[in-house]
Amino acid sequence: MAATAALSTRLRNRRPALNAFRKAVTRKPGRLIGLGIILFFVLLAICGPWFYGSLAVDPNAIYAAPSADHWLGTDFAGSDVFQEVVVGARYVLSTAALAALFTSVLGITVGLLAGYHRGFLDSALMRVTDFVLTIPGLPLLIILSTVWSFGSPWQMGLVLGLTGWGGVARAVRSQALTLRERGFLEAARGLGLPSRHIIVKELLPNIAPYVAMHLLLSVIAFIGAEVGLFFLGLVPFSSTNWGVMLNQAVFSGGAMNSPDALVYLLSPLVCILLLTLGIVLFLDAIDELFNPRLRERA
Amino acid sequence: MTGFARRLAGKLLAGLVMVWVVVTFTFFLVHALPGKPGDVQYESYIMQGFNPEEARAKVTAVYGFTSHDPLFSQYLGYLGRLLHGDLGQSVYYSGVPVSHLIWSALPWTVLPVLTGLLVSFLIGVIAGVIAAVKRSSRWGGLLSVSGSLVAGVPSFVLALLLLLVFHTEWHLLPDAGTSDITLEPGWSPEYVGSVVQHAVLPVISYALLSYGGWLLAMKSSVITVLGDDFILASELRGLAPVTRARYIGRNAILPLFTVLALSFGIMFAGSFFIEQTFDYPGLGELLLKSIGVRDYPVMAGAFLLITVAIIAANIVADLCYTLIDPRVRR
Amino acid sequence: MTEVQVRDLTIEYQTSAGWLPAVAGASLDLRAGEITGLVGESGSGKSTLALALLNAVPEPGRVAAGSVEVAGVGDVLSLSGKQLRKVRGGELGYVFQASQNSMNPLKTIGKQLLDLGRSHEVKDLRALIARAKDLANRMGMDGDRVLDSYQHQLSGGMRQRIGIVFALVLNAKVLILDEPTTALDMLSQAAVLDIVRTVHDENQLSTLIITHDIGAISEIADRLAVMYGGRIVEDGPLLDVLRRPTHPYTRALIGATARITGDVDAARALPGRPPDLTTVARVGCVFRDRCPFAVTACADTEPPLVVGEAGRRRACHVEPSTVLSGTPGTPAAVGGQP
């Protein structure tokens, strides 16, 4: 009965989720800062390459110290590190975004199918999910890097997504099951709603914050993985990005031993840390949205 | 306890099936990879002054450890040898058994990972409880954010920062190896001390890697348990605070066994980042090295072992869960 | 003898609209050997009242005024720390609302019983166990088996009975049962109520049963108190109140219960929705929106709880006779009856 009531309440309020979201984000300044950081980097990724099309080189100013001309100094070829950081954001973020897209599409589809249909389909899909979860993603990725060159964000994003959807699928399934147990689906069905409607209009919005949480977490992991592959030099350097910068700084510039290349090392490092911090701070808001127990007491 | 035995058998069977799937998957994946180990060496022979035919001859002489049987019979042979614990022979180390290489590397991954796991478990769980109890205060919030942040920062970034601070800047800890080579391996305090000293940074990295997971999981688990009926009931029955804390603790820790398996997997799979950064000769570095020289048997063996470790961790975690929670015991 | 005296108890919750009362000026006596039934819809404040008896109002609530005098203990609301803890489970036995899940799922009942004994510094734990077994046996369970069991191995009715064992094992004089029958099937309900009656009589307890099910309570209680919108609106001896409800809400509540009227067709639901913290009227009678007898005074003056004849109390501006004679659902009553 309660479920029916809740459902009808939901149907009455058109966009309660949006309001709750706005409230959750503005409740603490940290969350706003987090959102700000994320938006900043997204803007950087979109617009950065417009400002600095191709990087200038200067063999006479290798590993120059930060100055008015070069805010973060220069790299091994005398290119401006600040410009590189800006340009490099695009590959990093677009790869993470694509990977998140693949992950969510795969994870949500599998999770919903399994959670909604139960039975054979459920157990079959869950076996596959278990398999994907068990296969260690990073080692697989480095093995795959011997076959595929991850030149475009699409390839890298696809592979990251293919290895990373297990968690989301499981989470979505368990959420779908919980909603099912709460009689949510029966109630909706009782109101005569078709299953497509139930899945798209009722299930999805209810698991959205949960999926968002998982996605943001996996975005962090994706950034770590892709940057790591470039950092270790396992993937050919096909573009300017933070991982390549880290690799060059450590393995060509000697940043671990020489102060000259330290800024070159720290610039992408700080970017990764900042972006992670932004996502983590922002995640707090989504966590609260999803977990009402946190909300009550906050 | 027969239920327990049945559950164990079921889990083991499922694990075996999973291992078989992974074995098959790795076998065919590895055989689909282009390039041969000898190709890498060929050029180095050329550089040493061999002319092309001689270099080719030498490559076949030294790297002739690849089979020419049809793929499927190779696969069957591989499975058969696996049953006897034979992972094949290394190509790069001309004929050295892969299992030998893996056994030499394994302890240097397992020990730091387990130690790191233990340390992070202790700290993470305590921090998680604090974060849950003080969740409305500023410090509780900060603690939670620290957990998410540490969980989110890529392991190699952490490792690099640790190395920068503790080795490059402060010269406190070594940056490579597992012990001082001049010391005789054994149980002498100097040797053990040296091993511990070399392991500090990798262990800290592993601990940091999983600390956030523990913290966040424990926090949410404690919050959930705090809202459980029996906790309120025990309060209304006037149970002593210590007893109540024990009730909360034991119930809250239960879901963490899933996290345990997960963390172990993450750490094991991510070990190559940390081992590479600290030049620590574990499984991850072996995998990286074998990929670098296209030593496919070693690659397959290391990958397989990492996967088996994760599967085993899952089973162990599940069994621990069973032992502690009477509801699943049946 | 009055075991528990609740006087002018006001409990407030903090909401976005400020501190709002969940229980307002409630006074209630629990006497030895008497079972009091406290009835009301969800949100009426009855559970909050029950928790206040143990000084256990949950966050973000607070006791704003009033006292809870327990014989031999004093004002429970002034206790804290170990003293308070000893009273809970000691003098005051509380059977939890969701008694289905009131046990630690990871420990056997017996071990939890020992935890209880140790927490209350019981010297002779053997005797405690023996008493628990005795109680269990008397409630129709196999004491040995039950104490060796985990919660999940027990049925709903058994869990409820175990809850009672835990409440009484330390020789509590006051037994408070919060919704003891809610999650049970009809048979178990009857059995549990039966047991409550038996242990009550055997131990000469003061028992308070909180429920929304006036039908269930009508079988065993001696007195009945009705709560609405945080106020006790009527109380008195059970049979008297059931036969002659003098508050429009009590009357409606009884009318909605087929078990009492004996006529399924005649049973009719109360129109409208029960108020919650934020929607309850701040001025005047809290029931007036749903009251078929409401008069002008109801809008601006809150009716006080007035003591009537035969140990009865009521809080209503309308004459008792009007309520008694009024045809349910006749709004004409508003104008006043000749």
Add this chain to the structure above:
Amino acid sequence: MSRQRTLVAGLAAAVALTALSACSSSAKKTNNGDGGGAKKDGGVYTSIDANYQITAGAPMNPFNSSPNMFLGYDQMRLGFDKYNPLDPNDLFPGLAASWTATDTGLTVQLQPNAKWSDGTPVTVADIKTSLAIAYTQGTAGPVAGAGGTIVQGTNFEVSDVKDLGGGKIEIDQLPGVKNLYFQRLVLSATIVNDKVYSPQLPADIWTQIAAVQGPDPAAAKAAADKLSAEGKTIAAFAPAKDVSAGPFVLTRVGPGEALLDRNQYFFAVDKVAPKQVILRHYTGNQQIWGFLTNGELDSSPYTSMPTNIADQVVKAGYTRTDAPSYVSASIAFNEKQAPYNNTAVRQALAYVIDRDAVTKVGEPVGGIAAPYTTGLIGSQTDAFLSSDQKSALNAYKPDPAKAASLLQGAGFTKDGAGQWHLPDGSPWTITLQTVNGFSDWIAASTIVANELTAFGIKTTPAITADFATYQKEMGAGKYAVGWWLTALGPQTDKAYNRIYGAADGFSVVNGKATHSDTSPANWFHTPATYTVNGQTIDPGQLTADLSVTPVADQKPIIAQLAAATNQELPMIQIWNYTKVGFFTEKHFTNFPKTGSDALLLNPPGVWMMQGYIQAK
């Protein structure tokens, strides 16, 4: 609860151990730093072996492809190559005290006191077994391109080893074969202990070798197959203990380091100052930089490094040594693809690329911008060409105007935006191919691409995943322009074989080179002949001739090849590598310095054998 208590106890123990280790390590460090009481003994010499990464689990067997064996320390040879470009048979004595070349082979006098680390003397049986093993490992055996009596090749053909008594050994070359470098090849063979290795060999090994050398091709083939199968057993063999005839013997291989103790039975043990040698493991150059900046190594092998690190290392108290490294980084062309088949185009590109700038970024410390493109490194060019011949070479100093005029002459046009167009009108773009992991090439590519793009040819660097793929795709003609190592010396015929050899379409049968357009394994060069200074020359034939010509008679051939290469530019040499090493005299003195090329090209174990490195 009890469980938790044990956890805490374990943690406490770990913390205590850490504290303890901190103490012990600092104690050890000071010991190492001062030299301490071990001064007389010379103490511990710390270095890095650049040949192999140290791997726990790898066998102590020099025939393994990645062994835990260290040349010059516990892996011995009869002699050690001095890499003398003017005398390829010039060696430092090793286990051989002296040697004489004879018509039929070589007579070797073993060191009078040569002993294994187990105290037994080095005998002719050890030499014989070792040379037999060489046949199973592909370092000895049928020599390629056999034609006439003089052959080229890196393999030697020993037919017999005879004990002449008194430590004198006769090593016979297969009758009818004359390898110009027989002496060096035999003396450079790895010598292992007969008692350890002969059980791994069949008793009739020399019969098999005779069959390989026999006249019946089918029997020879069968014997060769058998030998190579036996070779696999040898390669995988893991001796339980190191038995060394070198100055040191391997005591322990940790997962990250190897510890060697001085071999008290070594023939020149009084010359060897260090009591122990620690060889540290490394996975990348940056680790060596770290060791050096922290002063942890007594000497370092050649390491590519940026200038800032080199400065830092010198600041840490190291002295730099430079020795020639006979290899050169070049940009090569696929001459099957237009427009790179056009000499003028290649020359124009050579005028555009500023080799100094590229070297500064690519290999700032370990590279010298190539003064000329001749197919040889700078010092060899200096040694073999007369000053007249050298001054006739084109240095291709950066000259955009010259480049533009060359291109215009070839029909190229430049549009208003400054972009060059091919003669057919389409815009000219270049993909400059490099290989993953070759960080100097990758870094240099950014500069080359920038220079070419600025000149008006849009250039993008592309990176192939690994070298094996690079070589395969290069052979398949998939790349037009890419990096390549050339001038592989010090043997000049090897250097020219790299550009005009079998892999480039020139195959040699019976001393005659023929050119074929199909299936090269290398960058492809179209013309079979060049016209240089009005003369027609055949670079394939000249290269083939070079390999059977003694060094003393090579100058006229090299002059032609150098001039042809300089004019035709099958590749542009960008920089010549130099072997930059570092040493510190903190613990030891008397290190070989810049100028002692022969020593610097050998590992420190060889220095010690020659009496270098003394205790301080």
